Amino acid sequence: MTRAALIACLAAGLASAALAGPAAADYPQRAITLVVPYAAGGTNDTLSRIIGEHLAKTLGRPVLIENEAGAAGTLAARRVARAAPDGHTLIMGNMGTHAVAVSQYRSLGYQPLADFTPIGLTASVPAVVVARRDFPGTTLADLRSALRAKPEGLSEAHIGVGSPTHTFCTLLHGMMGTRAVRVAYRGGSQAMSDLVGGHADFSCISLSGAISQINAGSLKALAVATSERVGIIPSVPTAAESGLPGFEVSTWNGLFAPRGLPPAIRDRLSAAMDAALADPGVQARLLELGFVLPTPAERGGEVLGGLVAREIPRWAKVLQEGGIAQE
Template sequence: MADAQPFPERPITMVVPFAAGGAADATGRILAEGMSKVLGKAVIIENVGGAGGATGTARVKNARPDGYTIGLGHTGTLAAAVTVMPKLPHNPKTDFAYLGVVATTPNIIFVRKDFPANDLKEFIAVAQQKKEQLTFGHSGNGAASHITCLLFFGLIKAPPTYVPYRGFGQTVNDIIAGKIDGSCDLVASVAGQAQSGLVKALVVASKDRSPTLPDVPTAVEAGIPEFQAETWTGLFAPRNTPKPILDILGKAVAAALNDPEVDKRLATIGARVPDADGRGAAAMQKLVAAEIDRWADILNKAGFKPD
């Protein structure tokens, strides 16, 4: 019997469940390049948008479990989506073999540059007056931008009209064009537009300010300490992927995260590499289970009702 060929023999596909241009896409591309160096084969990004990330995530669930298709997921697609989408086509607790958490980044509330509010206090006053006349975009039910908005507007008791998009690029373009009022996406998605003044950043949903946008106050500083929404991002493979292949992929993820260039590039987009204890497969499996319960509680308290 011939010896099995070493893995990988050919390029690996990393499915990013959103359109190109947002934080998930940027994070995936940075990790893909880092992993490619370690594996000796290209890791190619495949953007599969739709249904708040559920379409692309299902693509990984249904892929052949041979290590050649892996996925990128985050707080929205692997945790909050369980509550937001009762008919979710995957079970994050049982359908995947996790490779590890690769980055965390806080979310941010931002609006069009001519919105009639210059800080969070002024924005809340306008939002509570306008309510459904206010329009906020997101990348689909269950996406990080969606659940962050649900949490924030639930806290201030002023639900806007939500406008779903297939990805961040379309959302931010319409905000810049003045077609909608704002969004609640990741710092890593909108840092460039905020720095250049194309949009107005109001508050970061974290306890500490973002090094990428140091002038933007935290939720604690702005008077809403309950508004904490830091998005974690991780990688996974289909269930039943052989352990030797998972080990190779996991080591490639770990090596990429230890690469100073990867760390630097993630920091540039406002993302942070987790410490060693929070990175690996076991840590991600535990995190997913805990976050499913945490976001169910958050969304239920916010009064969210799935369609």
């Protein structure tokens, strides 16, 4: 090794040690930005605000929620992937940004497995098939019949190609042999507004994003995509009970930092997230909204990384079979 190369290696080592040492000990040094890859008001946004509020208490610095919608969440993910790996910029990623997007976009601009440091799984939420309140039917079989009779006459609301709402309905159509007019919205609140207003006919949405409207009678819940009925809406049948066994899907959400995050900072963030999920108040709020909380053994960064690795090929198959072309 030349003298110049040796000096360069020593400098790199010192820089790395400095980052992992004092920087980690002093973390956080300023407010933390938690990027939400969708517009305000949706499931991911609600979860981020509840978790972020507790993280701020534990870490002693404000956690600023920043919504950056666009391209089904991938614009925000690309931004965070390129941010400094110092723990001050995080993203509440999900199955859309960190699994489905790999098969959806030719030029994604980031690699979910290579460009992020997974902190841990925060929560998942089952999908529910909902329809406008005056939809002429009450079951999944009714929806299937209506779609088959007039596929161009029903509109499906989703929040972007490759988003969980879009992917869930792609799987649903594939299993039912149906199609619809698929309408994209910038965020969950906008899609929900049109569903409640009767301007869209149905959607495959996260339960937490629809539970208040279901309970208020503003939406009809046709089926939940779970193996058993859900306690907060016990009268709503499962997809299997509705004649569609195998339609069991949920969107997971996880906290990610850019690649290269020092292990000490990663561990502190992971511990802070564990503290948030163990807090009775946080648990009560999330469970009431329909979220499913991971057990302590399911929360770690390694577990989240393994989940991402499994989900990428799973949803690639769904999109391929659904004929969803790459953008």
